[in-house]
Amino acid sequence: MVVIIREYNPKTDSDRVEQVENSCEVGPNGELSLYTDLLGDPICRVRNSPAYLMLVAEMVVSGGDEADGTTEIVGMIRGCIKTVTCGSKFSRNKFGDCVKPVPVLTKLAYILGLRVSPIHRRMGIGLKLVRRMEQWFEDNGAEYSYIATDDANEPSVSLFTEKCGYAKFRNPSVLVHPVFAHRLPISNHVTIVKLTPFDAESLYRNHFSTTEFFPRDIDAILNNHLNLGTFLALPKRYIWEGPDKFLSGPPKNWAVMSVWNCKDVFKLEVKGASKLRKGFAKTTRVVDRAFPFLRLPSLPKIFSPFGLHMLYGLGGSGPLYTRFIKALFGFAHNLAKECKCGVIATEVSSEDPLKLAIPHWKVLSFTDLWCIKRLGEDYSDGSVGDWRKSQPGLSIFVDPREF
Numbered sequence: 001m002v003v004i005i006r007e008y009n010p011k012t013d014s015d016r017v018e019q020v021e022n023s024c025e026v027g028p029n030g031e032l033s034l035y036t037d038l039l040g041d042p043i044c045r046v047r048n049s050p051a052y053l054m055l056v057a058e059m060v061v062s063g064g065d066e067a068d069g070t071t072e073i074v075g076m077i078r079g080c081i082k083t084v085t086c087g088s089k090f091s092r093n094k095f096g097d098c099v100k101p102v103p104v105l106t107k108l109a110y111i112l113g114l115r116v117s118p119i120h121r122r123m124g125i126g127l128k129l130v131r132r133m134e135q136w137f138e139d140n141g142a143e144y145s146y147i148a149t150d151d152a153n154e155p156s157v158s159l160f161t162e163k164c165g166y167a168k169f170r171n172p173s174v175l176v177h178p179v180f181a182h183r184l185p186i187s188n189h190v191t192i193v194k195l196t197p198f199d200a201e202s203l204y205r206n207h208f209s210t211t212e213f214f215p216r217d218i219d220a221i222l223n224n225h226l227n228l229g230t231f232l233a234l235p236k237r238y239i240w241e242g243p244d245k246f247l248s249g250p251p252k253n254w255a256v257m258s259v260w261n262c263k264d265v266f267k268l269e270v271k272g273a274s275k276l277r278k279g280f281a282k283t284t285r286v287v288d289r290a291f292p293f294l295r296l297p298s299l300p301k302i303f304s305p306f307g308l309h310m311l312y313g314l315g316g317s318g319p320l321y322t323r324f325i326k327a328l329f330g331f332a333h334n335l336a337k338e339c340k341c342g343v344i345a346t347e348v349s350s351e352d353p354l355k356l357a358i359p360h361w362k363v364l365s366f367t368d369l370w371c372i373k374r375l376g377e378d379y380s381d382g383s384v385g386d387w388r389k390s391q392p393g394l395s396i397f398v399d400p401r402e403f
């Protein structure tokens with residue numbers, strides 16, 4: 001068996017890669033499994049990152065050779081590199097009189113979309129793909145590499161932790177909420193303002209730049225066509241007069257949230273459900289659609305391809321700020337309903353108090369496992385030391401491009 005690892009070629013590989021993608025479940029293969037449809041663009045999940053690469057594993061079928069076309073794509077991997085916050089240190093301002101925390105940055109690589117076709121597993125192909133991707137990370141100066149997987153995905157966890165030197169690092173929670181057929185009410189005490197990408201950038205850089213995983217190119221995210229906007233929830237009486245006024249004298253309570261349109265990037269589908277379960281889900285939907293004023297919770301069509309919006313950059317301040325987060329959540333739900341999404345999702349640190357404030361369904365939500373590896377020992381530790389050994393902060397910034 002000869003397996004060649006090479007760069008993905010969109011002209012010749014797209015259909016063959018999609019076939020492998022469609023045959024692979026994401027996460028553990030239980031009674032119900034989650035599948036992705038990348039809408040004909042296998043590179044879509046990394047193409048918005050500052051530096052990215054997609055590799056494929058191509059098997060030369062016995063008796064054939066590459067020249068006469070008897071090759072088969074049996075696996076693929078995507079990776080990207082960006083600069084993020086890995087901690088903070090205290091620094092004086094230029095007049096030397098005020099000490100404030102400033103971010104410490106690192107060049108971080110991320111592995112995603114690793115797939116090996118079911119009949120070619122356990123032949124060392126996944127390992128080969130990871131090793132080649134890590135070579136590209138090192139050649140491009142990345143200091144750490146990380147992956148996100150489901151804790152229960154044994155093949156993936158054991159591949160990365162036992163064979164590739166990754167350590168378990170963070171356990172953020174992915175909170176998922178169905179999009180109902182009725183609208184959610186929004187508190188009368190809250191005004192929601194849509195910020196320009198420029199204003200959103202100043203707010204985020206001011207309040208979030210020392211949060212772990214905060215991307216240095218936040219402006220690229222906020223200006224991306226997939227970003228549906230950044231929304232600020234303010235007390236009804238507060239008048240928004242621009243970011244400078246807000247940053248110098250914010251109201252007692254406020255909250256912020258941005259929305260990313262994953263629906264135009266990929267679709268998901270839950271497969272393996274019984275007819276009974278599907279029938280039950282359909283009935284809840286029909287009832288909700290017929291009587292929206294009853295506000296009955298209903299299951300969206302998750303057993304056929306569905307899209308989602310991701311809520312990111314959630315935060316705020318004040319003793320009542322979680323109420324403002326709830327108002328933003330209602331707003332995001334209604335936006336997702338207009339856009340015909342199946343669910344809305346967000347990801348927060350396991351220690352984040354927001355976890356309790358964000359409405360979600362436990363049955364659809366899960367805990368993510370992030371594993372990290374230090375790629376080189378020959379660079380300075382800086383003020384943070386070895387990031388792998390640092391204590392988790394209260395929050396993390398989850399980049400919507402990688403969700």
Ligand SMILES: CC(C)(COP(=O)(O)OP(=O)(O)OC[C@H]1O[C@@H](n2cnc3c(N)ncnc32)[C@H](O)[C@@H]1OP(=O)(O)O)[C@@H](O)C(=O)NCCC(=O)NCCS
Pocket residue numbers: 024025026027112113114115116117120121122123124125126127128147148149153154155156158159160162163
């Ligand atoms: C995870 C996945 C990519 C592994 O690919 P693979 O080509 O079968 O992996 P390899 O043959 O290179 O295995 C390397 C090591 O991974 C671990 N591993 C792989 N499959 C495993 C399994 N089913 N159970 C336990 N460990 C497993 C083992 O440590 C293995 O080494 P060993 O064979 O010497 O024991 C593949 O199972 C897959 O595509 N799964 C579905 C998609 C997915 O979950 N992707 C990961 C998301 S991050």
